[in-house]
Amino acid sequence: MSQALGGLDPATFLAGHWQREPLLVRGAFPGFEPPIDANDLAGLACEPMAESRIIRGPLADGGWTLEHGPFEEDIFDDIGDRDWTLLVTDVEKHYPPLAELLAAFDFLPSWRLDDIMVSFAATGGSVGPHVDQYDVFLLQAEGRRRWEIAREFAPARRDDVPLDMLAGFEPENSWVLEPGDMLYLPPGVAHHGVALEPGLTYSIGLRAPSAADLLVATGEHLAESADKGGRYTDRGQLQTGLRSGEIDADALRRLADTARDALASGDELDIVLARFMSTYRLAHQAAPPPQPVSGDALAAALASGAAIYRNPWSRFNWIERNRKALLFASGERFDTRVELATGLCRATPELPLPLHAEDALTVLELLNAGHLVLDSGESD
Secondary structure, eight states, X not given: OOGGGTTSOHHHHXXXXXXXXXXXXXXXXXXXXXXXXXXXXXXXXXXXXXXXXXXEOSOTTSOOEXXXXXXXXXXXXXXXXXSEEEEESOHHXXXXXXXXXXXXXXXXXXXXXXXXXXXXXXXXXXXXXXXXXXXXXXXXXXXOEEEEEESSOOOOBOSSSSSOOBSOOOOSEEEEEOTTOEEEEOTTOEXXXXXXXXXXXXXXXEOOOOHHHHHHHHHXXXXXXXXXXXXXXXXXXXXXXXXXXXXXXXXXXXXXXXXXXXXXXXXXXXXXXXXXXXXXXXXXXXXXXXXXXXXXXHHHHHHTXXXXXXXXXXXXXXXXXXXXXXXXXXXXXXXXXXHHHHHHHSSSSBOOSSXXXXXXXXXXXXXXXXXXXXXXXXXX
């Protein structure tokens, strides 16, 4: 039974709610204590690598403002105590212990989980009524927030604000969430949250690439292998009597065949898409260690009790081929055992030890690519 769903069985949730119906879970995380508070979030918003925004509104004239970080610390001195929201994405990557929260969602494919966005809202703070095209779990971490939703709504957006905000919104349901409560929203459900008092909301978002995203990924692959599939040919196929400028049915078929031949085969397309999903919506690439790790150094470190962690900025997924795993780490491919690939993709960032003898080389490659981090436990 997954903690995130309260007493609801995951199979029941997936059959009845997932991408179908909203679900309010009271006490999804009883006694929840936020791992980071508003001050931590404000400090993170001042860091260059953090993606942060401050949204103010509605203003006295009904308008809204949007500012992007990183921010100077003094911005919070005069911001006031009403009608503003600070949002920071990928917080679990900046503060890895927060990633443990994702273990409560292990009933979902791990490759679909995107990030934990944390928002602090002053009283009245909001981002306005809007609609997302992906699943999201809204966990109230601190304070109270009123959420209104609508399944039916006019798609028109406001053109007088710097936000993707619905021009009209008539709520169909309304709830006040308190700490530990959680609201699940499937794609396409309009929602509007307003802080009733200062508080934190954790948004656990899912990745859902569009058809355009997938076509771009496939196109980039084709561009890298432009010679594949050859060129259009009509040798031995031309006939007389065509009207000027006409592309006849046989030529259209040959053009389509040429395009299909250039597309990846089924197996290769699988690899292209799996590689793409390991990079999709990834804000930063992991950096290799300053000095390469040798096999002897790895063995010595593990013998002395060192631990191995995923780099929080690396994204892992894999597909099975011939009882082996094709593992992708932020776009790089590694051929390895299914057991190692599974261990690397679990919600807990620490790699299970001891290593299987066959895994040492792959782990060493991942370490030297920056996707894994070796922690001896010694402080600098």
